[in-house]
Amino acid sequence: MLEVLTAFIVTFLTTPLVIKLGSSLGISGIDIHKPWKPLVPKTGGLAITLGAVIGLLLNFSLGGGVLAGVVSLSCLIAAAIGFVEDFREEINPKLKPLLLVLSSLPILLAGTFVPRPVIPFLGKTRLYRVYPIMILLSYPIVCNAVNSIDVLNGSMALTSLPFFAMSMVIFYLRGNYQALILSAIFLASLLAFIPYNKYPAKVFSGNSGSLFVGAAIASMAIVGRIEIAAIIALLPQIMNEMHIIFSLGGIKSAKKFKSRPLKMENNLLTASEESDAPITLLRMLCAKAKVDERSAVYAMAIISLFTAFLGLITDLLFIEGAL
Amino acid sequence: MGLWKNLGSVLCLLTIVWATFLVVSYITAVTIFYTLEYSQATVFMSVLRVLIGLAIAGGWIAIWYNLTKFWLYRILLKKEET
Numbered sequence: 419m420l421e422v423l424t425a426f427i428v429t430f431l432t433t434p435l436v437i438k439l440g441s442s443l444g445i446s447g448i449d450i451h452k453p454w455k456p457l458v459p460k461t462g463g464l465a466i467t468l469g470a471v472i473g474l475l476l477n478f479s480l481g482g483g484v485l486a487g488v489v490s491l492s493c494l495i496a497a498a499i500g501f502v503e504d505f506r507e508e509i510n511p512k513l514k515p516l517l518l519v520l521s522s523l524p525i526l527l528a529g530t531f532v533p534r535p536v537i538p539f540l541g542k543t544r545l546y547r548v549y550p551i552m553i554l555l556s557y558p559i560v561c562n563a564v565n566s567i568d569v570l571n572g573s574m575a576l577t578s579l580p581f582f583a584m585s586m587v588i589f590y591l592r593g594n595y596q597a598l599i600l601s602a603i604f605l606a607s608l609l610a611f612i613p614y615n616k617y618p619a620k621v622f623s624g625n626s627g628s629l630f631v632g633a634a635i636a637s638m639a640i641v642g643r644i645e646i647a648a649i650i651a652l653l654p655q656i657m658n659e660m661h662i663i664f665s666l667g668g669i670k671s672a673k674k675f676k677s678r679p680l681k682m683e684n685n686l687l688t689a690s691e692e693s694d695a696p697i698t699l700l701r702m703l704c705a706k707a708k709v710d711e712r713s714a715v716y717a718m719a720i721i722s723l724f725t726a727f728l729g730l731i732t733d734l735l736f737i738e739g740a741l
Numbered sequence: 742m743g744l745w746k747n748l749g750s751v752l753c754l755l756t757i758v759w760a761t762f763l764v765v766s767y768i769t770a771v772t773i774f775y776t777l778e779y780s781q782a783t784v785f786m787s788v789l790r791v792l793i794g795l796a797i798a799g800g801w802i803a804i805w806y807n808l809t810k811f812w813l814y815r816i817l818l819k820k821e822e823t
Contacts, residue, residue, distance in 0.1 A: 537766055538766060538767060540767050543774060543778075544778060545778055548773075657755075657809065660805075689818065693814070702809075702813055703751065704744070705747055705817035705818045706747075706817065707744050707746075709743070721748070724755065732763065
């Protein structure tokens with residue numbers, strides 16, 4: 419448990435430092451949902467990454483096995499891609515998924531996966547050819563899906579927490595305590611970040627934070643053998659990303675939106691009614707309603723809690739017995 | 742109240758998506774995955790099986806997208822007029 423506590427403390431203590439760093443270097447983004455349009459440092463990903471990676475490396479040094487090292491390497495590659503976007507400029511949206519494939523390589527090369535997923539109604543399968551391809555695809559999909567939901571103060575962290583909580587319950591029930599500790603490290607790091615990122619945010623997680631968390635989710639799903647439960651828990655994020663891509667007619671930058679999905683009326687969020695605006699989860703929540711940012715984030719977190727619960731139910735009903 | 746009604750509506754949509762995902766994951770496994778991993782059938786039968794699997798998986802994604810569009814434009818954005 420020392421590594422979990424360390425991850426929490428490191429993230430909690432380093433976040434004020436990365437806020438100062440972001441302000442002094444001008445690495446900031448405009449918080450567009452506030453009437454006064456404040457400039458907010460987008461360096462929070464550094465603190466999440468630092469806390470979680472130190473926790474993972476501590477686990478490795480305490481004899482936790484190679485898993486912590488492999489997972490931290492995967493996450494660091496994704497975070498590095500995010501850092502480039504935060505510190506310099508947006509990477510070509512068609513190139514970014516290809517770069518994110520690199521995050522899958524540590525797990526593929528180290529062989530820390532079991533290509534025998536359990537499929538509901540079918541049971542255990544042997545996917546020695548297909549599974550490595552699915553690993554390659556999973557990182558760009560999950561990282562971009564998590565990134566797509568990072569639209570309001572605290573939304574990325576609060577919608578990611580239910581996945582890690584769900585995974586911890588499943589790992590506990592299976593007696594997979596190594597995976598349980600790794601999930602707890604990521605959960606602790608995100609929990610420590612929330613006080614700074616919640617409404618009104620003092621810092622954004624940036625692309626580095628969301629891609630790091632996306633890679634963490636993909637890694638835990640693979641090494642912990644909770645692929646189906648993870649897909650179900652991530653349905654809101656996947657739906658959000660998929661509908662944005664379909665609405666835009668392909669993988670394009672969010673800056674290419676002709677119409678924004680949301681409007682601000684009297685400092686409250688409301689959904690655009692234009693047919694060419696992208697379909698997003700938040701737009702659905704704000705349809706014909708005027709919603710304050712804090713309530714919208716809570717609603718998004720409730721949706722993630724609900725799908726994490728569905729993921730847990732699915733695992734208990736269809737997966738556990740077949741493993 | 743609007744937000745919480747919308748939240749309930751989105752949860753209903755996601756429940757439908759979850760239930761259909763379970764079925765589609767099974768169909769994908771017995772068509773595409775089975776053919777790529779185990780099948781010793783003829784090339785024609787293997788290709789046919791993969792194509793059927795891809796069509797069902799692709800169709801499910803298309804239905805999901807169109808169902809969401811329907812949910813947004815015909816239910817959520819229209820609810821006060823009906």
